[in-house]
Amino acid sequence: MSDDADKNVAGDWPPSAGLGALRERARLLALSREFFAERGVLEVETPAMAHAGASDVHIASLATVSQDGRRLYLQTSPEFAMKRLLAAGSGPIYQVCRAFRDGESGPLHNLEFTLLEWYRPGFDEHALMDELDDLLSRLLGTRSSKRRMTYRQACVELGGFDPFEASTPVLREHADARGLRVPRDDPGERDLLLDFLFSRVVQPALEGRVFVYDYPASQAALARVRASQPPVAARFELFVDGIEIANGYHELADAVELRRRFNADGRARESRGLEQMPMDERLIAALDHGLPDCSGVAVGLDRLFMIATGQTSIESVIAFPTSRA
Numbered sequence: 001m002s003d004d005a006d007k008n009v010a011g012d013w014p015p016s017a018g019l020g021a022l023r024e025r026a027r028l029l030a031l032s033r034e035f036f037a038e039r040g041v042l043e044v045e046t047p048a049m050a051h052a053g054a055s056d057v058h059i060a061s062l063a064t065v066s067q068d069g070r071r072l073y074l075q076t077s078p079e080f081a082m083k084r085l086l087a088a089g090s091g092p093i094y095q096v097c098r099a100f101r102d103g104e105s106g107p108l109h110n111l112e113f114t115l116l117e118w119y120r121p122g123f124d125e126h127a128l129m130d131e132l133d134d135l136l137s138r139l140l141g142t143r144s145s146k147r148r149m150t151y152r153q154a155c156v157e158l159g160g161f162d163p164f165e166a167s168t169p170v171l172r173e174h175a176d177a178r179g180l181r182v183p184r185d186d187p188g189e190r191d192l193l194l195d196f197l198f199s200r201v202v203q204p205a206l207e208g209r210v211f212v213y214d215y216p217a218s219q220a221a222l223a224r225v226r227a228s229q230p231p232v233a234a235r236f237e238l239f240v241d242g243i244e245i246a247n248g249y250h251e252l253a254d255a256v257e258l259r260r261r262f263n264a265d266g267r268a269r270e271s272r273g274l275e276q277m278p279m280d281e282r283l284i285a286a287l288d289h290g291l292p293d294c295s296g297v298a299v300g301l302d303r304l305f306m307i308a309t310g311q312t313s314i315e316s317v318i319a320f321p322t323s324r325a
Contacts, residue, residue: 015319025305025317028139029096032116032301035135041092041118046081048098049074052280055265056221057188057272058195060102062111073277074100077298078117079222080283083251086119086294087286094118096301107313108243108303111322119296125223125234125250128295129211132238132246135299136209140308148211151232155198158205163194163216164230171197187271191218206239213237222258223249238299240307248297255287 015022036043053061053073062074075081078095085093099115120128129148136142155163161174171193175182180196182189194216206212213236217225220233234250252258262279269276302314315321 012324016315016321016324017317017319021305021309021311021317022319024309028305028308029301031139032096032135035138036094036118039092039131041094041120042090044082044085044090044093044095045097046078046085046095047075048100050080050280052080052278052283055262055269055277055279057265057268057274060104061277062100062102076101077115079296079298080280082117082119082296083283083291084286086121087289087291092118092120105322107315108306110302110314110318112325113314114301116299116301117296119251119294121292121294123295125213125236125248125295128248128250128297129213129236129238132248132297132299133209133211136238136240136304139304142209147209148213150214151198151212151216152214154202154206154210154212159197159202161197163198168193174201187268191216194219203239203244204242206242208241210239211236212239220252220261221249222252222261224252236297240304243303243307244300245304245307246297246299248295250295251291253287253291253293255284258287259284 017025033043049064049072051070051072053063054076059076061076064072064074066072077099078097082093082095094117096114096116098112100112101109102111104111120131123131149157152163155161159174161171163171166174168190171190172182175193175196178197178201180200182192182196186192214232215223215235215237217231217233220235223233223235225231225233236248237244238246238248252261259279262284266276266279302318305317306312306314309317311317315323
């Protein structure tokens with residue numbers, strides 16, 4: 001290591017977050033646990049490493065190798081293991097844990113981050129939105145917000161395009177007009193265009209606390225799809241002043257459909273030259289055994305704490321981000 005590199009590392013020994021921010025972080029974590037204790041939601045812990053990683057083409061898992069040579073993946077979310085607990089009869093559960101995603105860095109990203117994830121048997125996505133709103137009111141000290149928009153409504157009103165009716169060439173025209181460059185002839189070109197247009201045009205225009213729900217069925221991930229016209233995913237996201245804070249589903253409980261989606265993800269990964277993920281057969285078996293009708297949501301706590309403390313970067317509320325780890 002060069003002398004200059006030594007000096008740079010030596011200057012990175014203090015935490016990036018001030019002690020006041022770390023005390024506030026601890027207070028907000030305590031309030032979160034109080035919130036769930038009051039509601040009878042059980043705190044659980046699940047492994048940070050597992051034999052399967054995320055199959056989604058837009059999520060990159062970090063991997064390690066065990067002493068016996070097995071490839072293990074640091075979890076991008078505790079979702080799979082928590083659903084196995086639900087299938088085993090746990091009842092309502094929550095977890096505060098570390099999660100990991102490769103290739104994500106910046107003011108709103110860190111390779112290692114803190115998630116709050118919880119599941120509510122008997123709740124649909126709208127009931128879970130209500131509970132999430134109650135939690136944010138507790139943590140942020142603000143009144144609850146009932147502002148909710150369908151994905152279609154948000155795109156039409158704030159982006160000027162209809163995500164269900166517009167053809168792929170029309171969506172590309174909208175993207176080109178805004179200087180957004182999306183790869184052509186990608187197998188998932190339409191969803192890429194929708195994602196770019198939503199994240200670059202619609203999302204920044206969301207003011208205050210806004211829930212967006214009823215996403216396109218092609219973006220269901222592990223949410224149920226409702227047989228409406230057009231079909232929509234029973235999925236929602238929460239934004240605070242244009243920053244994504246949470247992603248929730250009325251959870252898919254069909255083991256056959258889950259396997260079909262994992263296989264579709266595998267084909268999509270292969271077409272893009274991405275590493276194939278082992279299929280999580282334990283999760284499929286859990287759903288086959290019987291996942292209760294439930295909804296779940298994952299909340300990015302670092303971003304939430306950043307907003308709560310009036311900061312503009314999550315490094316201001318993390319003691320040692322990856323750059324200082």
